[in-house]
Amino acid sequence: MPVNYQTPSAETLLPVAGVRLGIAQAGIRKANRRDLCLISLVPGARVAGVFTVNRFCAAPVQVCRDHLSRSDIRALVINTGIANAGTGEPGLIAARATCVAVARALELAPEQVLPFSTGVIMEPLPVDRIERGIPAAMDNLDEANWYEAAHAIMTTDTVAKAGSRTVQIDGRKVTITGISKGAGMIKPNMATMLGFVATDAVLSQAALEALVKHAADRSFNCVTVDGDTSTNDSFMLIASGTAGHAEITSLDSADGRALADAVTSLAAELAQAIVRDGEGATKFITIEIEGGRDVAECKAVGYAIAHSPLVKTAFFASDPNLGRILAAVGNAAQNHPSLMDLDTSKVSLWIGDFLVSKDGGRNPDYKEEQGAAAMAPAEITIRVALGRGEARATCWTCDFSYDYVKINADYRS
Amino acid sequence: MPVNYQTPSAETLLPVAGVRLGIAQAGIRKANRRDLCLISLVPGARVAGVFTVNRFCAAPVQVCRDHLSRSDIRALVINTGIANAGTGEPGLIAARATCVAVARALELAPEQVLPFSTGVIMEPLPVDRIERGIPAAMDNLDEANWYEAAHAIMTTDTVAKAGSRTVQIDGRKVTITGISKGAGMIKPNMATMLGFVATDAVLSQAALEALVKHAADRSFNCVTVDGDTSTNDSFMLIASGTAGHAEITSLDSADGRALADAVTSLAAELAQAIVRDGEGATKFITIEIEGGRDVAECKAVGYAIAHSPLVKTAFFASDPNLGRILAAVGNAAQNHPSLMDLDTSKVSLWIGDFLVSKDGGRNPDYKEEQGAAAMAPAEITIRVALGRGEARATCWTCDFSYDYVKINADYRS
Numbered sequence: 001m002p003v004n005y006q007t008p009s010a011e012t013l014l015p016v017a018g019v020r021l022g023i024a025q026a027g028i029r030k031a032n033r034r035d036l037c038l039i040s041l042v043p044g045a046r047v048a049g050v051f052t053v054n055r056f057c058a059a060p061v062q063v064c065r066d067h068l069s070r071s072d073i074r075a076l077v078i079n080t081g082i083a084n085a086g087t088g089e090p091g092l093i094a095a096r097a098t099c100v101a102v103a104r105a106l107e108l109a110p111e112q113v114l115p116f117s118t119g120v121i122m123e124p125l126p127v128d129r130i131e132r133g134i135p136a137a138m139d140n141l142d143e144a145n146w147y148e149a150a151h152a153i154m155t156t157d158t159v160a161k162a163g164s165r166t167v168q169i170d171g172r173k174v175t176i177t178g179i180s181k182g183a184g185m186i187k188p189n190m191a192t193m194l195g196f197v198a199t200d201a202v203l204s205q206a207a208l209e210a211l212v213k214h215a216a217d218r219s220f221n222c223v224t225v226d227g228d229t230s231t232n233d234s235f236m237l238i239a240s241g242t243a244g245h246a247e248i249t250s251l252d253s254a255d256g257r258a259l260a261d262a263v264t265s266l267a268a269e270l271a272q273a274i275v276r277d278g279e280g281a282t283k284f285i286t287i288e289i290e291g292g293r294d295v296a297e298c299k300a301v302g303y304a305i306a307h308s309p310l311v312k313t314a315f316f317a318s319d320p321n322l323g324r325i326l327a328a329v330g331n332a333a334q335n336h337p338s339l340m341d342l343d344t345s346k347v348s349l350w351i352g353d354f355l356v357s358k359d360g361g362r363n364p365d366y367k368e369e370q371g372a373a374a375m376a377p378a379e380i381t382i383r384v385a386l387g388r389g390e391a392r393a394t395c396w397t398c399d400f401s402y403d404y405v406k407i408n409a410d411y412r413s
Numbered sequence: 414m415p416v417n418y419q420t421p422s423a424e425t426l427l428p429v430a431g432v433r434l435g436i437a438q439a440g441i442r443k444a445n446r447r448d449l450c451l452i453s454l455v456p457g458a459r460v461a462g463v464f465t466v467n468r469f470c471a472a473p474v475q476v477c478r479d480h481l482s483r484s485d486i487r488a489l490v491i492n493t494g495i496a497n498a499g500t501g502e503p504g505l506i507a508a509r510a511t512c513v514a515v516a517r518a519l520e521l522a523p524e525q526v527l528p529f530s531t532g533v534i535m536e537p538l539p540v541d542r543i544e545r546g547i548p549a550a551m552d553n554l555d556e557a558n559w560y561e562a563a564h565a566i567m568t569t570d571t572v573a574k575a576g577s578r579t580v581q582i583d584g585r586k587v588t589i590t591g592i593s594k595g596a597g598m599i600k601p602n603m604a605t606m607l608g609f610v611a612t613d614a615v616l617s618q619a620a621l622e623a624l625v626k627h628a629a630d631r632s633f634n635c636v637t638v639d640g641d642t643s644t645n646d647s648f649m650l651i652a653s654g655t656a657g658h659a660e661i662t663s664l665d666s667a668d669g670r671a672l673a674d675a676v677t678s679l680a681a682e683l684a685q686a687i688v689r690d691g692e693g694a695t696k697f698i699t700i701e702i703e704g705g706r707d708v709a710e711c712k713a714v715g716y717a718i719a720h721s722p723l724v725k726t727a728f729f730a731s732d733p734n735l736g737r738i739l740a741a742v743g744n745a746a747q748n749h750p751s752l753m754d755l756d757t758s759k760v761s762l763w764i765g766d767f768l769v770s771k772d773g774g775r776n777p778d779y780k781e782e783q784g785a786a787a788m789a790p791a792e793i794t795i796r797v798a799l800g801r802g803e804a805r806a807t808c809w810t811c812d813f814s815y816d817y818v819k820i821n822a823d824y825r826s
Contacts, residue, residue: 121736
């Protein structure tokens with residue numbers, strides 16, 4: 001059960017003109033699962049993306065980067081079951097063969113197709129099954145298929161993740177709809193996650209690329225479940241360009257800002273949904289770091305807290321053993337050397353509205369009952385002030401429960 | 414139940430001439446527990462130590478550093494129950510008051526006493542209880558008390574950890590005996606752990622300081638349970654100087670090497686015992702990294718594997734989902750930028766004797782049954798060759814089980 005998240009109904013997911021989605025059961029790893037999703041784009045659509053920083057990045061990620069740099073993209077193909085990561089040269093050949101098969105079916109060049117895979121690492125991708133599934137996915141292509149697509153890209157997710165926004169640009173209604181998947185191996189840069197957001201807005205390629213980074217930095221790059229950055233993470237932003245308004249060439253314009261806010265809001269909702277559905281999650285935790293010298297060190301402190309198994313198990317138990325948070329703050333310097341001169345006597349810690357720690361020690365007015373009250377709800381906010389600058393950052397995570405172990409120990413069995 | 418570790422019998426723990434230990438029940442956090450240990454040293458004994466790098470280092474660690482720099486140490490006092498960390502200025506006052514109380518009882522100067530604490534963070538240290546417990550600990554002082562002392566410093570440990578070695582130096586028998594504690598919040602630099610090793614060897618202060626670092630780098634700084642570096646970690650090496658051989662002034666001499674090997678061997682056994690008793694551990698995992706450009710990047714890769722919750726849960730399940738190890742290798746660069754240019758096509762991975770992955774993908778000859786066979790025993794070795802240099806490093810960790818969550822969710826309740 002995710003923490004305060006429900007899949008929106010199919011009717012609330014708005015079609016994006018020029019973007020059709022088709023789903024099929026290809027039997028990639030197990031039979032009778034929707035495991036193949038094809039997205040077909042109108043001519044003139046633009047695509048931009050951000051990808052995992054894992055050095056063992058998956059074959060499809062390598063092919064995506066190559067194709068995005070070379071061509072106008074007209075189709076995306078997503079499979080679940082097999083990640084096609086840690087597969088070496090044969091994996092690259094398989095990812096390219098997938099693009100060839102889609103290109104043949106849709107009468108495109110192979111480099112106009114972007115491949116995405118999620119699932120088990122170091123297993124070969126059964127391209128033949130994908131090829132056999134493509135006709136059914138083609139027959140299914142429809143602008144109204146976002147709800148089905150959200151389900152088709154799930155792996156250990158317990159719920160499908162999707163959402164829509166509309167915004168007025170230049171007197172025209174612009175629609176934005178997106179889907180995401182992921183529940184474990186979730187960490188900044190990026191989560192094990194696939195995210196696809198499409199809009200009918202009209203943007204230059206440069207503005208689209210700026211927007212995908214802007215939105216990722218405020219959404220998918222702010223979440224962590226278990227600190228493991230996946231090999232396959234991809235967040236793609238598609239602009240079909242059919243909305244009929246004047247082209248947006250900069251995010252600094254009024255129209256650019258309005259679109260950026262709407263896209264970022266949807267991306268944050270989709271990213272938070274991944275944490276809310278984090279493997280075994282029972283709590284949704286917002287970690288706000290302020291008073292740092294720069295955003296990077298604020299993020300380093302936030303993630304040191306978010307990745308600490310001791311902190312996460314304390315949240316699971318609703319146990320205000322908050323000294324563990326101070327210990328995590330003190331450890332952030334190991335991965336972020338600028339924090340080696342952190343003066344812990346200037347650090348303050350709040351849980352909810354309660355000041356727990358200041359001057360390097362416990363706030364004399366803090367009472368354990370306050371901490372227990374703040375830990376009880378399913379949504380918890382921690383705030384840490386570093387006392388050495390003006391920068392701030394936020395990240396979102398979940399707790400660490402028996403079910404996390406169960407899910408990850410049993411995943412393949 | 415620790416993985417292949419039993420506390421040695423009391424009789425096999427050899428007394429070290431000039432080092433007496435006394436245990437008491439001081440009721441520091443709970444009644445009827447041995448929670449106070451006093452170590453009294455003969456005049457002329459020398460002490461050196463290494464400490465946590467956590468920025469929120471505990472008050473006793475700060476006092477230890479100060480006293481070690483100022484005086485000849487004649488006593489150590491260790492309490493469990495309360496860590497006296499995250500306690501600000503009042504915590505420092507409490508740690509110093511503990512030294513004053515011990516100094517008064519043993520007729521020393523306060524700066525000749527080193528204080529150590531382990532337990533819950535951000536709670537005040539009840540100095541009055543420690544003061545009231547000191548007479549009983551003094552009455553108990555005896556060179557034969559290592560077995561009792563090993564029990565008195567336990568927190569979430571399920572077994573006491575101790576060992577002895579003897580070595581011939583300059584025709585004399587030299588004895589080395591040590592104890593350690595720790596089971597969670599365990600990470601390099603250092604583990605949440607206290608380690609005390611004493612020898613009757615005669616060493617210069619410089620040689621002793623070199624030896625404590627040499628041994629720590631090959632023992633306590635090679636272990637991790639959960640990636641959380643504690644606020645209180647301390648590893649102390651005591652040389653009572655009573656063995657009657659010529660003073661060792663360098664580890665490069667034959668005698669120096671013999672002593673260093675024996676001390677390091679014991680320290681590694683004590684450090685590994687902490688991992689074997691890791692919270693919820695069911696497997697003991699040795700991670701060997703070779704072919705790196707330097708030791709630091711080998712360690713970074715080793716710890717990226719050792720800290721991955723996905724890898725650790727797969728070991729718990731004996732599931733050869735070994736792609737998760739490649740993903741962890743690929744993530745090491747995030748905390749160690751020199752690895753950003755890691756060429757994954759040159760990385761090889763073995764589990765036990767089986768070559769699992771090479772050329773960036775799966776070894777065609779590898780069979781899943783081999784991985785399953787290698788994952789089944791309680792002791793598992795992983796080897797990763799980075800293919801870019803001659804450096805190597807080893808670290809030791811354990812798996813991640815339901816019981817880890819249970820222990821850490823229930824610790825204070």
